[in-house]
Amino acid sequence: MLAKRIIPCLDVRDGKVVKGVNFEGIKEVGDPVLCAEEYNRQGADEIVFYDITASYEGRGVMLDVVRETAKKVFVPLTVGGGIKTVDDIRETLRAGADKVSVNSQAVLNPQLIKEGADIFGCQCICVGIDAKKTAENKWTVYINGGRVDMGLDLIEWVKKVEQLGAGEICLNSIDTDGVRGGFDIPMLKEVVNAVKIPVIASGGAGKLSDFADAFLRTDCSAALAASLFHFKELTVDEVKADCRKKGIAMR
Amino acid sequence: MIAIIDYGAGNIFSVKNALDYLGIENKLTKSKDDIENAKGIILPGVGAFSWAMKMLRESGLVETIKEQAKKKYFLGICLGMQLIFEKGYEFEECDGLGLVKGKVDKIIEPDLVIPHMGWNRLEYNIKDCPLLEGLGEEEYVYFVHSYKAFCNDENVVAYCTYGNKIPALVTDGKFVFGAQFHPEKSGNTGLKILKNFVRLSGEVY
Numbered sequence: 001m002l003a004k005r006i007i008p009c010l011d012v013r014d015g016k017v018v019k020g021v022n023f024e025g026i027k028e029v030g031d032p033v034l035c036a037e038e039y040n041r042q043g044a045d046e047i048v049f050y051d052i053t054a055s056y057e058g059r060g061v062m063l064d065v066v067r068e069t070a071k072k073v074f075v076p077l078t079v080g081g082g083i084k085t086v087d088d089i090r091e092t093l094r095a096g097a098d099k100v101s102v103n104s105q106a107v108l109n110p111q112l113i114k115e116g117a118d119i120f121g122c123q124c125i126c127v128g129i130d131a132k133k134t135a136e137n138k139w140t141v142y143i144n145g146g147r148v149d150m151g152l153d154l155i156e157w158v159k160k161v162e163q164l165g166a167g168e169i170c171l172n173s174i175d176t177d178g179v180r181g182g183f184d185i186p187m188l189k190e191v192v193n194a195v196k197i198p199v200i201a202s203g204g205a206g207k208l209s210d211f212a213d214a215f216l217r218t219d220c221s222a223a224l225a226a227s228l229f230h231f232k233e234l235t236v237d238e239v240k241a242d243c244r245k246k247g248i249a250m251r
Numbered sequence: 252m253i254a255i256i257d258y259g260a261g262n263i264f265s266v267k268n269a270l271d272y273l274g275i276e277n278k279l280t281k282s283k284d285d286i287e288n289a290k291g292i293i294l295p296g297v298g299a300f301s302w303a304m305k306m307l308r309e310s311g312l313v314e315t316i317k318e319q320a321k322k323k324y325f326l327g328i329c330l331g332m333q334l335i336f337e338k339g340y341e342f343e344e345c346d347g348l349g350l351v352k353g354k355v356d357k358i359i360e361p362d363l364v365i366p367h368m369g370w371n372r373l374e375y376n377i378k379d380c381p382l383l384e385g386l387g388e389e390e391y392v393y394f395v396h397s398y399k400a401f402c403n404d405e406n407v408v409a410y411c412t413y414g415n416k417i418p419a420l421v422t423d424g425k426f427v428f429g430a431q432f433h434p435e436k437s438g439n440t441g442l443k444i445l446k447n448f449v450r451l452s453g454e455v456y
Contacts, residue, residue, distance in 0.1 A: 001412055003370040003391055040438070045370055071268050076393060076436050096264060098436065121297060123366050123395045167366065196364050221369065251370040251391035251438075 003251045004215050005045035005222035006239050007200065008229040010035050012081075013052045015061040017230065030230075033068045039229065040073045042236035045251055047073065048101065048170075048224060051081030052145070059088075063095040070096025080128050080170075089116050093124060101170055103128035104143035107150055107157070110164055117165030126200075127166040129157065131187065132174040139187055146174045154187070155194050162195045169195065170224065172202040180206025183214040183223065192219045200224050211239045212246045253277040253454055254289035256316070256331075258296075258306040266295045266328065269435040273442060275449050281310045286319055291452025295435075296330030300339030300355060300398070303330055304347065313348065320350050324452035325427045332421065332429030333398060341398055350427045353402025360414035366397040371411040371432075373419055373440075380408040382420065382428060382447045390440045392419070392432035399431065420444075 010017050010032050017030040036047050047069070051062040059082060066079055079092045080101030089100050106113050106127050116125045130146045131139040131154045139154035158169055171191050173184030183201045192199050198221035201214045205225040214223050228234050240250045255266050257279040270277040277293075278285055286292060294316070296303050307313050319325070320335075327335045335350040340357070347355070358365055370391040375383060394411070400418040408420040408428075421429045428448065434441035 001372060002367070003372070005369060043438075070265060071272060074265075074269055074272070074436060074442060075438050094264075096268065098265070123368055167368065198364055198368065221364075249372075 001249045002221075003045070003249045004243065005200075006043075006211065006236050006243075006250070007046045007048055007222050007224040008039045008044050008236060009048040009050055009202070009224050009226040010230070011050045011052055011226055012062060012065060014058050015065055018052065032065045033072070035230070036069045036073050036077075039236060040075055043240055043251070044075060044236045045222070046076045046078060048078045048080065050101070050226075051079065053082065063091065066092065066095040066097050078126055080126070084112075086112070086115050086119060089120060089125075093120060099124045099126050099168070101126040101128040103130065106161070107141060107143050107152065110160065113161060113164040113166050117167070122165045122167040125166050126168040126170055127161045128170045128172065129154070129161075130172045130174050133187070137186065137190060139190075142174060146177075155190060158191050158195050162197050166197060168198045168200065168221075170200040170202055173204060176204030177202075178227075179204060180228075182206065182210040185214065185217050188214065188218040188220050198222065208234060208239060208242050212243045212248060215243060215248045216246065252285075252289050253291045253293060253449060253452065254286045255279050255293045255295060256286065256312065257281050258303070258310050258312065263295045265433075265435045266293060269442060269445055270449075273446060273449070275445075275454060281312065283312065283315045286312070286315050289323070290454040291324040291326070291449060292316070292319060293448075294325070294327045294331035294334065296328065296334065298330055300330065300333060300341040300347070301343055301345040303334060304339070304345055307334070316348060317350065320348075320427050321425075323426060324448060325350070326448050327427075327429040328435070329396060329431065329433055332431050333400060335421075335427055335429045336400055336402065339398070351402060351406055351421055351423045351429065353400055353406065355398050355400055358397060358399050358413070358417070363414050366395055367413045367417065368395045369393070370437075371413060371419075373409040373411060374416075375409050376404065377408045377422070380420075380422065381451055382408065382444055384447050385443050386440060392430075392434065392437040392440055394419075394432045396431060400429075
């Protein structure tokens, strides 16, 4: 049986790990390669690097981080942030990433999803989505780190993303992100029902039971968290033990 | 030295990274000499069956691989595993390397997500297979694929379950092994399997 995945995310700027709260007031801490190794020891099923560097030089630094991590960590690595072209995808995969996560650029240029999936295979194209509630069971898609509302309906977008060939969706709720009150269950439910590709829950994990809660209440395939793991409030193995205890298949 | 065959397929660096990490002498290569001189051969691969066979043919390596796999240990990974069968049906019918009886075709599971992607549990079928040495009862490995092998049960070292059963680790009973999963992305479990393969092939590390 396929196990549910627990994915720690490392937000990286200029080669250093940071974590924003609601995308603002970013705090900086740590060496990303060491952090990834630690998560690997804890039993992370996958590791995500989210590059929040804007500059071109910064991207090179990020690729070095991926290269170094890929020499020491033998679980799938996903890299997101700033990926705009097929060449960016190629470069990132060559550095040792197994998947890329495209977010803003996928909204601005949906063909990027199709081109990426056609060339490199759908399994390595994850589409990251930041969405915010506008009404009951209604959400719109934001870009640029949750700053710009595109007025695009979330459910329409996830269907299109699937049809373009994305292998996976990483769904971040702007409403619950950084609030630590649990994942956005209503939003997750709607999205999981709308598509067949795996959906990763992101944004809102604040305590141990939030992970099992997402798996028990929705059919999401994985749950992602950053600060909770990063500030060592919980370890990946603690989360997995709790899920296992509740009957959820875990590696 | 372990030869990792480089025929233009993606993601071969992760196999190399894993062997380097384990301190195993290895070489990414498309040279016949290297393959003939290697203690063991790894055929990695991500992509489509017919494309990969075309690349192997163009590199002139098909006969070398067939010949060498009769006398030294050979491990195909993911698409590399699929290529060891007689035929593939991805996009079009295509001859494989024919090292193990069977064919490769689409996974048909209408209620499940395809590709089969993620960590799935190994269910042992040939328990005394040397590649499984040191593994426990609950071992998960990382899969990413949309096609699977259809072959005889006697060739299957381990299955996993995704709707129906999927051959996860196969063998010809002699030198040839194929892993549908990615040992190089399967944490410590995968590294143990790679170590077992290298030990079998007689390469020192």
